[in-house]
Amino acid sequence: MTQLSRRAALALPAALALPALARAQSAATEITVHYAQPNIYKESYDAILAGFNKREPGIRVNFVTTPNYEEGAQLLLRQAATNQLPDLSYQGFNRLRMFAERGVAQDLLPLLKQEAADPATLGYSENLLKLAYFGNMQAGLAYAASNPICYYNADLVKRAGGDPDNFPKDWDGVLALAAKIDALGDGVDGLWYTWNGDDWMFSALLFGHGGRMLNENETDVAFAGPEGMASLKLLERMVKQAGMPNLTAVAARQAFAAGKIGMLFQTTALVRGTAAAVGNNFVLRTTGMPVIDAERGRLPTGGAAGMLTAKDPAKRAAAMKFLRYSTGPEGQAMMVKASGYLPCNQIAIDDPQYLGEFYRENPLFVASVKQLPISIPWYAFPGTNSVRVTQTMVDNMARIVESRATPEQVLPEMAAEIRRLLPRRS
Structure with missing residues (x-):
């Protein structure tokens, strides 16, 4: 009868377990x-x-x-x-x-x-x-x-004569402060609003005014009225009054982290990444989106x-x-x-x-x-063209940011384009 050494005997259970482990892993x-x-x-x-x-x-x-x-x-x-x-x-x-x-x-x-x-x-x-x-x-x-929030450079706010502990609560105050930051020179811009990428930040302005994307039975656009016009005019004011540059989202975030943009309006999802990018460059603060309509205003x-x-x-x-x-x-x-x-x-x-x-x-x-x-x-458009609807909005907002068209020109044309993309109702 073959005798096992003590070392071999101790190793035997582990050896026998290896095939079972392999089977378990392969069965994962x-x-x-x-x-x-x-x-x-x-x-x-x-x-x-x-x-x-x-x-x-x-x-x-x-x-x-x-x-x-x-x-x-x-x-x-x-x-x-x-x-x-x-x-x-x-x-x-x-x-x-x-x-x-x-x-x-x-x-x-x-x-x-x-x-x-x-x-x-x-x-x-x-x-x-x-x-x-x-x-x-x-x-x-x-x-x-x-939801969308405002990130701001407390150092630039101070330099422009603002109070970082009492940030403006409405868009008039925000844009006035952004204009002062923009006037500091040295390549500094007042603010950047995330207008490109999708329709989310446009809906933040639209919902903030108490508006909606489509009517209740989803047969027609509902943003082509006063709330939609006010939203696009606010976007135009960001460019003309506050000096918003035409940047990609990545470039804007890099410029903000480098201390070259006073305010950044974007998703709260980027708090961790923005704080890491800013590091010790300046004192970073966050606050809510400015109130537009105190009763009807909402955020996506x-x-x-x-x-x-x-x-x-x-x-x-x-x-x-x-x-x-x-x-x-x-x-x-x-x-x-x-x-x-x-x-x-x-x-x-x-x-x-x-x-x-x-x-x-x-x-x-x-x-x-x-x-x-x-x-x-976040509003979800009906039908199979929802991605195209979103891109249509982005393309039309680009015309305002790039100063190629006015809100009065863009809104009816954007509405007409999106109407064609909505599902046909019998």
């Missing part, structure tokens, strides 16, 4: 997860993936990214046509409707109710669910929410929601687990701390163990939280 469920804007989101998704891997070692996640929401939507439209969809996609709120109406998104409510009869007990309050409810179904679960809620697209049962279950973790209280706390977005899980919001101390220690993140009472969902 592999899923593909898409998200947009890695320049903003990567840190949060990486943190969530690390936490998820510890909880679900049998699921392997492969990320696919696109530079922005629009390219993310176009990617999924192409992949849907060739049956090559990812298993889970985080889409901008305003694109979920299109995927719900096309049958690409899956209804998540039955899956949530398998865990709890009332999704609110999982942190998905009614208002949070509404952010991703389209096509008479729960087309997604909100992952990150944002930007951000993304996870949309389930997997058809294979095992991948579908695995993708749902990742989605639940990323939108659960633990994942949401990671997301907020890594970005600047607002949390989309009520437990993360209410339970101080997740974010209470964080907000006390990070005042730059608080401006967006204070605007939650006037934040409404």
Whole structure:
């Protein structure tokens, strides 16, 4: 009978375990997860993936990214046509409707109710669910929410004679201060407003005036009236009165971080990245968007929601687990701390163990939280041309920023172009 040495005997259990480990690894469920804007989101998704891997070692996640929401939507439209969809996609709120109406998104409510009869007990309050409810179904679960805020250079505000502790509350005051900053010279500009990219920041002006994109039955544009005209005139004043330069978003953020722009109006999602870029160059502050209509004024809620697209049962279950973790209280706390977005899980919001101390220690993140009472969902255009509608708005705003046309010329032409892109109603 063959005798084993003591060392060999001790090594035997580990050796026997290796094939089992290999089998377990090979049996891991592999899923593909898409998200947009890695320049903003990567840190949060990486943190969530690390936490998820510890909880679900049998699921392997492969990320696919696109530079922005629009390219993310176009990617999924192409992949849907060739049956090559990812298993889970985080889409901008305003694109979920299109995927719900096309049958690409899956209804998540039955899956949530398998865990709890009332999704609110999982942190998905009614208002949070509404952010991703389209096509008479729960087309997604909100992952990150944002509203537009103002970032300002406290040093330039002081140099221009302003008070950083008493920043103007209305656009007249903001533009007057921006004009003084612009007059400082030395290549300094007064402000930059994120007008390019999509329709979100235009809707911030439109909703701020109490306007809306389409009429109630969505048969015609509703922005072609006084509220839309006032919004475009305000954009024109930013250029003519406050010296807003014609820059890309990337160039504007770089100039602001270098101390060459006094105010930057953009999503709260960029708080973390902006603070890192500014460093010690100057004292950075944030505040809410100026009030336009105190009673009717609202702000759009930007951000993304996870949309389930997997058809294979095992991948579908695995993708749902990742989605639940990323939108659960633990994942949401990671997301907020890594970005600047607002949390989309009520437990993360209410339970101080997740974010209470964080907000006390990070005042730059608080401006967006204070605007939650006037934040409404980002409008999603009906039909298959929603991406083209957005680009039409951007192209027409460019005419004003580049001083190629007046608001009086742009508004009726923009309305006519978008009317042609709306679904035909019988």
